[in-house]
Amino acid sequence: MVVLLVMTGFSLQSHSQTRANQVKAVFLFNFAQFVDWPANSFSSPTSPFVIGILGNDPFGFYIDKVIEGEKVDSHPIVVQRYNDADDIRNCNILFTSKSYSAIKNLQNRSILTVGDQNDFAADGGMIRFFIENNKIKLQINLKAAKAASLNISSKLLRLADVIE
């Protein structure tokens, strides 16, 4: 029922929105390459690398397709979808369309929080997608990331809009 709803919502999106969401899905996956997680984030070398989606899922099956068969080091990538922040267990990257307040409780955990609400980064989220010149850009809250013991590659930082 949920899937059907998601599908319907997905089909209703305009073409440019779909394209933007696809790029975001790829970016989510690419973050895994440019961010270092602390070693204790994984219980074992083969435990999954989790990309979580909280609330509304704008990517649909596309993200599943992107991560299909992919690994971060030896960790197979999986996608988990949550309705409530309390459902979140092991998660490495979390995307939410909600405002930062919805995930505020997660701030001490090594989860790379990604969102697209206007003040998401300013409020304490780590990476925000925003659109400029018809391109998806990144805003990074380096302090928040450091607080969560996440090390973001300078290469990523170089092309992002960094706030303290």
Added chain:
Amino acid sequence: MRVIMLVCGTVLVLTCTAFLFYEYITYRDITKRELQTLGQVTASNSTAALAFDSKEDADEILQALKLQKHIVVALLFDKDGKLFASYPLSVSPENVPSSIGKYGYRFTGKFIEGFEPVTQGDERLGTLFLRSDTKAIYQRFVLYGIIALAFILLSFVFAYLLSKRLQASISDPILELADKAKIVSDKKDYSIRAEKKTGDEIGTLTDAFNHMLTQIQIQNDEINALNANLEQKVVIRTRELQKANNSLSEQNEFIQTIIDSSVDVIAVFDKDFNCLVANKQAANIYGNKKDELVGSNLLKTFPAIKETNLIANVEKAFKGETVYDHVYKSVIPGHFFQNFFIPLKNDKDVVDRVLIIAHDITSIIGANEELKQLNAELEKSNRDLEQFAYVASHDLQEPLRKIQIFSELSTKNLQHQDIAKRYLEKIQSSAKRMTDLIKAVLNYSRLSKSSNEFTNVDLNEVMRNMQVDFELLIEEKKAIIKCDPLPLVKGIPLQLNQLFLNLFSNSMKFSEKQPEITVTSSIISPDQAQGFGKNGTSYHQIVFSDNGIGFDQQYAEQVFSIFQRLHSNDQYAGTGIGLALCKKIVENHSGYISVKSDQGKGTSFFIYLPVTQSDDNVQPAQSNIVATKI
């Protein structure tokens, strides 16, 4: 000097070339590695730009390559091979590779270029293409070349100056030594010595050179002396050899002379009947030149020899047996030989040649034949004599018996004068007959055969004499005589006269009507004369035919026997010797006589006399036919 410069130059050029080559290889390698490092750094820097689709960032990274002057073009392709960013910002299409090639760097003409993967962690994000100009390499290379050339030139000048200084102290004395050596070798004058100028190594060398020349001079003298000695020895040895050779060839000639002087044929043959040795006599007999005979093949020269036992004898001799063939009739007509076949062994004790010694016994054989003939004649004469003795005793006894009987009867009838007279007459006639008989026998036995009486006899002349002798009788009996022209033969005139006379008187005697006598003459060939004649001799056939009483053909042989008579003395008077005489005469002339008779019709006597050379072509001029009818 020249040598020094040449060596110097060559070494320098080779060294510089090797150096340049090494430098070229190394620098190429370095350049390639530098480009690779640059590619790796750039690729690593571009990962985020590709991952987060930041063209600005990519451009910025690529434009930084401006500092690397040799980089011509740098292209960044995304995951799907689409051009994402480039340096310079706008790139001419010829600088864009048609497709993404294999990773790694390679030289392509004027450029080094290569593809570098752009990866972050395990993730391949795209590809970087770099193309670098090689001008830098060549520029550097030209620089190296110029330095090398300058170095070579400098070294050359230095070498020249150095060698010039050294030449005065080292090269000059050595060159002088070399000149002296050349003079020595050209003129073969080992008395020349080099002048010692310094006490250093060159001086020692000069001493050594002079010492060597002294040694050579001594050795040369020794060699010359030895040579002269050797030459003399060779001359002496040659003379000895010549002498030995001469005596050997003399000996050889002597042996050859002995062999050639042999009256026997001496020849040696090998197994294939090739003649290895033949003496003069062999050449004489076989009618060949000696040189042609030696080396020729017997079977080829005389194919007829294959059929003779000479071959068998030679083969027997090859088995090691000495063969003696006491009579061998040669394939050369009329030659007889006594042959010895002597096996000759080689040094391995194998018979490989056969010596044939052939003694010509033709004359002995001839004499033998003659002897045989004489013997036959003697035997015949003996037989004749026996017959003669028998017949004589018989025929001569007949009148004797008569004389005995009638003389007895006369003694008994002395009183009857008439009877006695008749008996005495009978005795007288018997005595006369006896005289006749004895005369005839004497005649027969006197027929000689001595050849010195042989002369050319014209048978026409004989015929004419005969006709003259019988003139009266011919006239009386009115005989008809026909005669062909007759030949000229070799014979004893008296005997031939007697032959014709006897045959003629026979014909006249044994006739009861008018006698008709025909004499014909022809020549018969040796072939026709076979059966009685000698081989190869032609004969005159003279046929004496009459129309007389004839006789039974069964007596044809008998009539020629002495005292053989077919008729009683009363019927036809005669001694019985006439035809025997005829036969003997014809045989004396190496001829043959036969008779053909038909009783009551006539008789033909066939006389065959050999045609001799002298009368062969001589036909005496004579009237065609002497047909006398008187």
